[in-house]
Structures are given as structure tokens and as C-alpha cells.
Amino acid sequence: MNIGNASERSGLPAKTIRYYEDIGLLKPDRADNGYRDYSVSDVHKLRFLQRSRGLGFSVEECRQLLALYEDKHRASADVKSMAQSKLQEIDRKITELRELQHTLNHLVAHCHGDQRPDCPILENISGSS
Amino acid sequence: MNIGNASERSGLPAKTIRYYEDIGLLKPDRADNGYRDYSVSDVHKLRFLQRSRGLGFSVEECRQLLALYEDKHRASADVKSMAQSKLQEIDRKITELRELQHTLNHLVAHCHGDQRPDCPILENISGSS
DNA sequence: CCTTGACCTTCCAGTTACTGGAAAGATTAT
């Protein structure tokens, strides 16, 4: 499929998809006319990149995450320890999102327009960890 | 407190803290010697920025999130609808992190070194939403 | 008091990860 289609399905702008190719994250086939030709598997990877980037992983981290299932030659122990460290990061991110959620819920519930200067949100905003 | 101390407590590099001041996210006091002087409340905000940036919110989104509890003059309805839309985003991010978690767990559990070329991870990697 | 080292300051340049726009070729719609 063409890049426009891949863009729609992955949620990434065509510009960004080309950029990811430039930096070697993804190498789609080329049609006879020179157009990039994306497979369903390519779109899966793009969607994966769109998500993990949006969740605060750097491009290099995303490259590692992609490598986790692409690199068939990597030793199993490496793959496992890499995945495990990413899983820890993910746990941490989920926890932080829950705390942020809690903070915003508190704001909505308790600071509805009649906020005093000592609104307690500010004291809780940095989380408890 | 000085910027080094604020950096340690917030998890943000001093460089980044100065940058956030440049773009108007935070205006610490200045001591007589010209050094920036951070309050506990400033550190809370910095920690908050460190977290929300790491969770994939843009600087402009972080500015809005900060405004949610800083801007006492904003109408309550605005604050609420802003918070609510951020809460939706947070829900989505948590869901995506859970899916990513699931994918990596699957990798660790089922692809330990004897991966066939048709490893099922690839098919699930883009999530189910 | 003086110096040494660890702070801090500003400023300017470089990097990462896009993002916009120009110029031109390919495809599709009328």
C-alpha cells in the first residue's frame, strides 16, 4: 500500500514515516514507479512506533523495542533482559499516569471555581513515590 | 534552594530547568547573588513537568496541565473540561501501556530463543483498539 | 587573605525528532 494509506492506518504523518525510514527504523518495499509499498506488517510496526513514541519512549528506545521481536539472531537472554527492563519502565509509567489521573480527578472534584490560594492540589502534584 | 538541589529533587537536568524558565513555564525567585532560588512548590512543579514530559505530553500540554491548578482566574467550566480531556488522554495512554506490557510479556513467555520466522508477536504488536 | 574546587551565571552552538514547503514525476478523475 502507498504511504498515504499507511499514514492513515498507523496514525503517523507521511513525513514522519519517511523520516523513520531515513534513520533506518523501517525499510518498505518500492513499487515499480518508485513509490514506497507498505505491507500489513510494516503498518503494524508503524502503529507500534506511533504508540511507543506517544508514551514517552525515545526513538532509540523504540528501535530497541522493535529489535526485540525483529532480531531473530539476538541471544535469548539479551532479549529477555531488554524486555524486562522495558517492562519495569512501563510499570513505572502506568503508576505515574495513575497518580496524574488521581491529581486531575482531585482537581475536578474539589477545586471547582472556589479555589482558595492554598488549593491542596499543589501539595500533591508531585506524586508520592 | 539552588538549581543543583532542585535538579536532584525533580529529576530534571539543570539545563532543562533553565530552559523551562526561558520558555516561561516557571519563574523562580532570585537570591541577592543572582542565583535562582527554588521553593518547595517550585520543585513540585518541576517534578510534575519531569513526569508529564516523560509520559508523552508535549511542553504545551504540560503548560496547560500546570495552568489547571495555577490559574485561579480561569472559569471553572474551562478548568473542568480541560482536565476531563486530559483524563481521557491519560486513560488512553494507560490502555496503550497495558497493551505494550502484554506484548512484551508475550515475547518473554513465548519467544525464548527458539523463535520461528512467523513469531506471533508481530501480528499482535499493533494492539487491538 | 588567598586559592582551589564546586557551584552558579549567560550565551551560543549543536542534536534529536520531527515538520513545512518547493519542484517535479506518477496516478486518477473528468
Next chain:
DNA sequence: ATAATCTTTCCAGTAACTGGAAGGTCAAGG
């Protein structure tokens, strides 16, 4: 055939830092 809508490459600009130079400040030791 021609216009609209793709697509290509290339080059420049932006966002969000990040590193380094040049210099001021401060607390400790001689």
C-alpha cells in the same frame, strides 16, 4: 487532455533540549 491528487527528493525551519565556553560566587583548607 488536463486538472486534482497523489508521490518523490531535497532543503530549510521548529521544538525541546544538551554541551561547552567564559566568567562570577561561595565554602573549605593552607
